[in-house]
Amino acid sequence: MKTYAIVGLGHRARMYLGALLGAHRADGRLVGLCDSNAGRLADAAAVARASGVAPGCYGAERFDAMLADTRPDRVIVTVPDYLHAPYIVRAMQAGCDVITEKPLTVDPAGAAAILAAQRATGRSLIVGFNYRYSPVRTLFKQVLMSGIIGHVKGANFEWLLDTHHGADYFRRWHRRKANSGGLFVHKATHHFDLLNWWLGSVPKRVTALGGRVFYRPEMGDALGLEDRGERCAGCPAFGRCGFRLDVAGSAHLTALYADPEAHDGYWRDACVFSGDIDIEDRMNAMIEYENGVVANYALTAFNPCEGYRVVFDGTRGRAELRNVERRAVNGDGSLVVPAAAEEDVIVVQPQFGRQYVLRLPQTKGLHGGGDAVMLARLFGPASNDEYGHVADERAGAWSAMVGMAANASLASGGAVALAGLVDEVPRPDYAAAPFGPEAVWRDFDAARYPFLEGAEVL
Numbered sequence: 368m369k370t371y372a373i374v375g376l377g378h379r380a381r382m383y384l385g386a387l388l389g390a391h392r393a394d395g396r397l398v399g400l401c402d403s404n405a406g407r408l409a410d411a412a413a414v415a416r417a418s419g420v421a422p423g424c425y426g427a428e429r430f431d432a433m434l435a436d437t438r439p440d441r442v443i444v445t446v447p448d449y450l451h452a453p454y455i456v457r458a459m460q461a462g463c464d465v466i467t468e469k470p471l472t473v474d475p476a477g478a479a480a481i482l483a484a485q486r487a488t489g490r491s492l493i494v495g496f497n498y499r500y501s502p503v504r505t506l507f508k509q510v511l512m513s514g515i516i517g518h519v520k521g522a523n524f525e526w527l528l529d530t531h532h533g534a535d536y537f538r539r540w541h542r543r544k545a546n547s548g549g550l551f552v553h554k555a556t557h558h559f560d561l562l563n564w565w566l567g568s569v570p571k572r573v574t575a576l577g578g579r580v581f582y583r584p585e586m587g588d589a590l591g592l593e594d595r596g597e598r599c600a601g602c603p604a605f606g607r608c609g610f611r612l613d614v615a616g617s618a619h620l621t622a623l624y625a626d627p628e629a630h631d632g633y634w635r636d637a638c639v640f641s642g643d644i645d646i647e648d649r650m651n652a653m654i655e656y657e658n659g660v661v662a663n664y665a666l667t668a669f670n671p672c673e674g675y676r677v678v679f680d681g682t683r684g685r686a687e688l689r690n691v692e693r694r695a696v697n698g699d700g701s702l703v704v705p706a707a708a709e710e711d712v713i714v715v716q717p718q719f720g721r722q723y724v725l726r727l728p729q730t731k732g733l734h735g736g737g738d739a740v741m742l743a744r745l746f747g748p749a750s751n752d753e754y755g756h757v758a759d760e761r762a763g764a765w766s767a768m769v770g771m772a773a774n775a776s777l778a779s780g781g782a783v784a785l786a787g788l789v790d791e792v793p794r795p796d797y798a799a800a801p802f803g804p805e806a807v808w809r810d811f812d813a814a815r816y817p818f819l820e821g822a823e824v825l
């Protein structure tokens with residue numbers, strides 16, 4: 368059984384903690400916990416103890432001591448993005464394998480340091496790209512790999528974040544580009560990784576546009592919130608603001624953030640209309656791939672609803688995946704309860720043929736059902752990784768570099784080549800054959816494509 372330590376014990380760490388104390392208790396043993404905030408460290412330790420597990424507890428300054436004392440096989444890195452690189456490097460240099468949250472890192476220097484440490488130590492590094500693991504996105508990969516739409520030549524990918532989820536990035540540490548790389552790195556790394564993995568290729572060049580057009584002081588004023596404070600707690604405009612976060616009204620948020628605030632002064636509920644924010648909320652990028660695909664990408668963070676749409680145009684047809692994750696947000700910023708079922712539809716349109724609509728069963732759990740599948744893959748017994756779900760430092764670097772290039776393009780106003788960002792990044796081994804065999808295709812035979820079985824025909 369492998370042993371684990373976790374560094375960074377906030378929101379995301381709770382998923383790994385819960386897995387090691389619960390569903391994957393028999394697969395891994397938690398030996399160490401580390402955080403710069405003594406309150407969150409104590410809270411995570413109490414959660415572990417309540418499950419009969421007593422890991423060693425260490426402040427941030429004693430991270431190396433934790434590795435020396437507890438000798439974990441694997442370190443799980445769930446600190447804010449700008450701290451991934453130093454912790455990943457130190458863990459690998461101490462002889463540990465690493466599972467890190469996305470993004471791999473926020474800048475070229477971080478990526479270069481991680482790749483160099485991996486080369487020097489030979490340790491394994493897994494990036495938790497949970498989005499890949501969701502059943503619907505895996506099915507979409509299967510559609511592309513089948514060759515049913517031939518070789519993909521073009522892509523359009525639009526991702527909408529609603530005012531519940533999207534607004535949250537403007538309240539937290541993410542709101543500063545130095546911490547998160549902005550949403551082009553922090554959030555879009557998921558989407559760029561999906562594109563790279565679906566297409567089985569790596570990007571060459573990125574041209575981007577973007578700006579902060581909504582989460583601005585002027586918008587707060589325009590919404591009649593001129594008397595707002597710098598945070599939701601105690602804000603005079605609280606009752607009138609559709610973007611408020613009620614930390615005190617949530618036992619979970621109070622334990623995770625409000626109580627530990629006394630230790631480091633970190634606010635979980637900073638105002639989304641503050642002048643301190645320096646990340647974009649509307650972003651567009653044009654991405655050119657080595658295999659000739661050109662992808663259009665768009666991300667907005669102030670939508671009334673949440674979901675995405677991705678379309679691939681191939682030499683034999685077109686495939687589209689549409690997702691509606693949430694249809695609406697309440698006027699007080701909270702989620703509609705009970706939530707409407709998430710909707711996923713894949714439309715396959717072969718050339719000269721009829722259209723197939725694949726309506727997908729509701730996937731349970733967070734991130735399109737991806738989290739649970741990923742945890743089973745990370746902690747459970749080894750099995751054949753048929754679709755290449757497990758991502759390492761190479762995939763982590765290639766997706767984060769798209770965001771870094773997009774940021775550089777925002778600054779320069781021109782196209783930015785990925786090759787110039789980080790030296791010699793090895794190609795990831797995405798699933799062996801991204802697309803099916805190219806043949807002269809005359810007669811479409813639906814029986815060759817198992818995923819079409821039971822599909823609705825329009």
Ligand SMILES: NC(=O)c1ccc[n+]([C@@H]2O[C@H](COP(=O)([O-])OP(=O)(O)OC[C@H]3O[C@@H](n4cnc5c(N)ncnc54)[C@H](O)[C@@H]3O)[C@@H](O)[C@H]2O)c1
Pocket residue numbers: 374375376377378379380401402403404407427445446447448450468469470495497540553734
């Ligand atoms: N894959 C996903 O879907 C997903 C979802 C949420 C978050 N994440 C990722 O998880 C990571 C953590 O995000 P979060 O939402 O949990 O943030 P968070 O703010 O809730 O937690 C971060 C934790 O790191 C601790 N920390 C800060 N500085 C530290 C230091 N120097 N040393 C040790 N600990 C330190 C904080 O005290 C806090 O406990 C980020 O990289 C984020 O991108 C991924």
